Each structure stands twice: as C-alpha cells, then as structure tokens.
Amino acid sequence: MATYLDEIAAFHRDRARRDDRDERELYRAAEKVQSPTSFKDALTLGDQVALIAEIKRRSPSKGVIAKEIDLGEMVSHYVAGGASAISVLTDEKHFGGSMDDLITVGTLCNLPLLRKDFTVSVKDVLDAKIWGASAVLLIVAILAPGELVELLKVAKDLGVDTLVEVHTLEELHRALEIGTDIVGVNQRNLHTFEVDYELAVKLIEEIPSGICKVAESGISNREQIERVAAAGCDAVLVGESLMRSRGNGDLVSALSTVPKRGR
Numbered sequence: 001m002a003t004y005l006d007e008i009a010a011f012h013r014d015r016a017r018r019d020d021r022d023e024r025e026l027y028r029a030a031e032k033v034q035s036p037t038s039f040k041d042a043l044t045l046g047d048q049v050a051l052i053a054e055i056k057r058r059s060p061s062k063g064v065i066a067k068e069i070d071l072g073e074m075v076s077h078y079v080a081g082g083a084s085a086i087s088v089l090t091d092e093k094h095f096g097g098s099m100d101d102l103i104t105v106g107t108l109c110n111l112p113l114l115r116k117d118f119t120v121s122v123k124d125v126l127d128a129k130i131w132g133a134s135a136v137l138l139i140v141a142i143l144a145p146g147e148l149v150e151l152l153k154v155a156k157d158l159g160v161d162t163l164v165e166v167h168t169l170e171e172l173h174r175a176l177e178i179g180t181d182i183v184g185v186n187q188r189n190l191h192t193f194e195v196d197y198e199l200a201v202k203l204i205e206e207i208p209s210g211i212c213k214v215a216e217s218g219i220s221n222r223e224q225i226e227r228v229a230a231a232g233c234d235a236v237l238v239g240e241s242l243m244r245s246r247g248n249g250d251l252v253s254a255l256s257t258v259p260k261r262g263r
C-alpha cells in the first residue's frame with residue numbers, strides 16, 4: 001500500500017518532471033550567488049547543542065499547527081532565544097510552506113537556512129542556493145543510491161550543505177557509505193507518522209565521530225535534548241513545539257542552551 005511518504009515523493013517527482021526550466025541557466029544563476037553562511041559550522045562550532053528552529057505551518061500528521069503566523073515575530077524570537085539555524089518548510093501542498101517563506105526569513109536574519117523539502121532533483125538544489133538557503137534536506141528513504149550521490153555532489157560543488165535524513169540503521173549505513181558529513185536522525189517514521197522517542201539516541205551512537213549528528217522530530221523539552229547530547233548529538237531540529245508556542249523566548253532559550261557532551 002502506498003504511504004503518505006510515497007504519495008508526497010511522487011508528487012514532487014511529478015513536479016520535477018514537468019519543470020521545463022533550463023538547468024544550465026539555473027546553474028549559472030546559482031553559481032553567481034555568494035556562498036551562504038555555513039550551516040555545518042553553525043551546528044558544530046559551538047559548545048551547546050545547536051538548535052535548528054523550524055518554520056512549519058501545518059503538516060500531514062498534525063493538520064494546522066500555527067495559523068496566520070507573523071514571520072517577523074517568530075524569527076526575531078528564534079534569533080533572540082539563541083537558535084543556530086532556521087529550517088523553513090517550502091512544500092506548499094502538504095506543509096503550507098513556500099519559497100516566499102524561505103526568502104522572507106532570509107531577509108529577516110543572518111542565520112543559516114535549511115530548505116526543508118522533499119528534494120528529488122538537481123533543480124531543487126539549485127533553487128535552494130538561488131533563494132538563499134545554506135543547506136538542503138536529502139531524505140534517504142525517497143532517493144535511489146545514485147540520486148543521493150548526485151544530489152550530494154551538486155550541493156557540494158555549489159557550497160550548499162546537506163542534511164542527510166535517516167530513520168533506520170540500514171538507511172544510516174547507506175548515508176555513511178556515500179560520505180555524508182551531516183546526518184539527521186528523524187524520529188518520526190514518515191510512512192506511519194509514529195514517533196520513536198528512543199531512536200535518535202540509538203542511531204546516533206552508531207555514527208562515527210567527525211560526522212555532525214542531528215536529532216529530529218518529537219522534541220519539546222530540555223530533558224530530551226540532554227539525553228541526545230549524552231549520546232554525542234551536535235544539534236536538534238524542533239518544529240511543532242516552537243510553532244505552537246509562537247517562538248516563545250523562554251522555550252527557545254531552554255532548547256538552545258544544553259551543553260554538548262564533553263564541553
């Protein structure tokens with residue numbers, strides 16, 4: 001049976017197939033854009049577990065999360081509270097995001113931005129660079145091994161970082177084999193939407209040192225971050241709880257001030 005993830009991935013592949021813009025022209029435009037601030041540095045250099053604060057208006061699993069948000073207000077709370085980077089959903093159909101959101105957030109702050117989308121084509125990566133993202137998301141579950149390698153290479157050539165997302169040990173091994181340098185463990189199973197609150201700790205322990213480790217999904221309090229920090233986590237990606245709180249400053253600071261292991 002086709003799952004939600006299959007349906008979303010098929011939607012994006014179909015959109016990519018119908019995209020008749022000239023790839024070389026996009027390349028030229030993307031190469032002209034200055035390399036953005038490094039997403040990876042923002043996650044790895046500090047002594048605290050870096051908070052990647054997300055802009056997510058709605059989701060297939062939760063429906064509407066935050067209606068009519070004031071992006072200016074949200075972003076200023078994220079910045080003031082100590083977020084290290086901002087993740088912006090750009091999928092319109094399933095998450096209510098847009099490229100406009102990415103561009104707007106870029107005008108509101110200097111933090112590195114992650115274009116959070118179901119990246120399936122080279123043009124997706126080129127668009128991300130053109131519109132100011134420092135990093136793109138590559139979901140191992142929806143990409144063939146060859147595609148993963150190709151997208152990783154294009155991103156690298158353009159100076160765009162890649163957050164390579166896994167949900168199983170097998171996917172983690174695939175990510176490591178191709179020389180990924182930032183791995184995200186998504187605790188939410190994108191087929192069933194179930195969250196496994198133990199998964200980040202479990203899989204992060206399997207990731208060698210020197211690779212940036214990110215725990216994603218279902219995180220809403222400091223104690224959870226302390227647990228992934230003890231496993232060697234560099235960063236956490238938090239969406240829903242920050243959106244529901246409208247970027248509440250106390251919550252942002254609580255989630256951005258957990259010391260990394262050994263620091």
Ligand SMILES: O=P(O)(O)OC[C@@H](O)[C@@H](O)c1c[nH]c2ccccc12
Nearest residue numbers: 186216217218219237238239240241
């Ligand atoms: O809202 P949460 O539970 O804090 O999760 C954030 C983030 O991990 C989640 O939005 C996410 C992780 N991987 C994705 C892939 C596509 C869309 C969304 C996601």
